[in-house]
């Protein structure tokens with residue numbers, strides 16, 4: 001290969017690489033457009049059953065979905081979910097109510113809400129020992145009409 005061929009080849013390879021990248025990013029964009037942002041299910045079908053936006057057609061104004069710590073391996077169907085309208089319905093369901101017990105000698109303090117942020121849906125928190133221990137127990141689709149206090153982490 002002489003020098004001219006070499007340079008022509010470099011130019012061609014760069015062009016191919018750029019086109020490859022463009023095709024790749026177009027493909028990624030198409031995948032993003034065709035899937036829900038929340039649970040990555042295809043938009044042609046329903047949301048995943050453990051998505052807070054699932055079952056929106058059932059006529060409830062809100063939905064709760066259990067949170068599992070990352071270290072857990074669970075099936076999508078293992079999540080406790082609840083469609084609800086009022087805070088009372090949410091707080092009285094067995095899954096939420098049972099956190100009110102003393103856990104590992106830690107005294108129940110209160111439920112609170114960590115507001116939705118860019119990356120994450122609003123979370124229902126449960127606090128123990130004056131708020132020094134806390135867990136996220138699940139996600140809430142929207143916080144309209146909920147009067148739980150905002151979660152503020154307390155450090156010892």
Ligand SMILES: [Zn+2]
Pocket residue numbers: 036037038039040041047048051052053054
């Ligand atoms: Zn979803």
